[in-house]
Amino acid sequence: MPRHMPDKAFKNPDFVNSRDGRVMRIMAEYLEPQKRLRDAGIEDTIVFFGSARTPALDDATGALAALRETPDTPPEVIARAERGVEMAKYYEAARELSYKLTEWAAELARAQGDSGHRFSVVTGGGPGIMEAANRGAAEAGGSTIGMNISLPFEQYPNEYISDGLAFEFHYFFMRKFWLVYLAKAAVVMPGGFGTLDEFMEVLTLVQTEKIRRDLPIILFGSEYWRNIVEFEPMAEFGTIDLTDLDLFHITDSVDDAFEWLKDQLSGWAVDNPGAGLTTDVEIVGKPDR
Numbered sequence: 434m435p436r437h438m439p440d441k442a443f444k445n446p447d448f449v450n451s452r453d454g455r456v457m458r459i460m461a462e463y464l465e466p467q468k469r470l471r472d473a474g475i476e477d478t479i480v481f482f483g484s485a486r487t488p489a490l491d492d493a494t495g496a497l498a499a500l501r502e503t504p505d506t507p508p509e510v511i512a513r514a515e516r517g518v519e520m521a522k523y524y525e526a527a528r529e530l531s532y533k534l535t536e537w538a539a540e541l542a543r544a545q546g547d548s549g550h551r552f553s554v555v556t557g558g559g560p561g562i563m564e565a566a567n568r569g570a571a572e573a574g575g576s577t578i579g580m581n582i583s584l585p586f587e588q589y590p591n592e593y594i595s596d597g598l599a600f601e602f603h604y605f606f607m608r609k610f611w612l613v614y615l616a617k618a619a620v621v622m623p624g625g626f627g628t629l630d631e632f633m634e635v636l637t638l639v640q641t642e643k644i645r646r647d648l649p650i651i652l653f654g655s656e657y658w659r660n661i662v663e664f665e666p667m668a669e670f671g672t673i674d675l676t677d678l679d680l681f682h683i684t685d686s687v688d689d690a691f692e693w694l695k696d697q698l699s700g701w702a703v704d705n706p707g708a709g710l711t712t713d714v715e716i717v718g719k720p721d722r
Contacts, residue, residue: 462607466580466600470615473576473598476547476706478555478615479534479694481527482631483562483622485588490521523622523654524565526687530620530653531569531577533691539575541703550576551706552698555612557581558599559588562622567593580608609634617702618694619650621681623657639680640673649697650681651690658683 448454488496497514500506531554538552554570556563558579570577571593579594582602590599602608613619613635621632632652638644652658667673684690 459604459607462602462604463610466611469597469600470578470611473550475550475553475576475578475598475615477551477617477702478553478578479618479620480612480616481531481554481556481562481566481620481622482624482628483523483527483566483620484520484624484628485557485559485561485563486625487520487524487561487565487623488517489524489565490518493517493521520623523657524562526653527562527565527620527622528569528572529687530690531566532573533569533687534694535570535573535575535577537691537695539573547706552617552702553578555580555616557608557612557627558590558594560591562624564591564593566620567591571595580612582608613638613644616648617646617698619648620690620694621650621652623654629661636680640677647697647701649694651694652681652683653685653690655683655685 442448443457449457493514497511497518500511500514534552535554538550541547542551553576554566555578556566558567558581563579567577567579568591576595576598577593578598578600579590580600580602581588581590582605590601600608600611602611609631612631619632619635621628632650635644635648635650639648639650664673664678668675668678682690682693684693
């Protein structure tokens with residue numbers, strides 16, 4: 434027997450998981466999704482962002498009814514459950530919009546004789562709005578993608594993600610890269626810090642033309658967003674241009690969102706499948722390819 438039988442570096446878990454192995458781990462989170470999406474025939478996507486905490490309407494109304502039937506339930510607990518019922522409208526809106534977009538994309542693919550998947554719905558893969566969008570796409574019979582992230586509190590991929598299209602990321606910036614890289618449009622539903630981060634990053638990439646293609650953005654839920662972010666004063670103070678306010682479309686209507694996105698995508702994206710693969714996209718902090 435030879436005196437030395439060292440492991441190959443890429444088979445050495447101590448090295449792979451070390452600080453020095455970080456570049457290899459980052460590259461794995463770039464190359465492995467690329468291969469799987471290509472093998473699945475995913476040509477382009479529509480990304481949905483939104484809160485992981487938004488419940489389905491049936492779940493929210495059931496929870497509220499149970500609390501009201503429970504003696505001595507604190508008023509603040511009832512109030513929280515009532516707010517959950519109110520916010521559930523966004524879950525159902527995301528589900529319905531995703532269904533409509535997936536159904537339309539399937540009609541396009543059939544008309545064009547395309548064997549690939551057009552405008553597949555992609556989300557962060559977790560519960561809430563992410564589940565709603567994956568659910569709507571699955572109910573319409575489409576392929577739907579979930580880009581989950583490992584967190585200190587467990588977030589598991591939802592059950593509506595298509596087989597083989599559930600991804601698990603360690604690095605937020607690689608997850609955001611794949612959420613946006615193939616996207617031809619973005620739908621931003623009400624959400625928290627994570628949703629704001631995703632929306633503002635995509636908006637910045639579009640504004641600065643680091644995404645070198647059209648990327649229509651829907652901001653869904655005017656009551657919510659106008660209470661969270663005041664955009665007009667930014668233009669008044671001169672920190673953005675007035676024209677930057679046209680980079681997104683605010684609506685409260687699923688039908689309006691669907692028709693607006695369909696009109697935008699029909700203008701250029703329908704006849705250009707896979708444009709994300711041939712157009713540079715720079716995610717903040719990541720150099721050009």
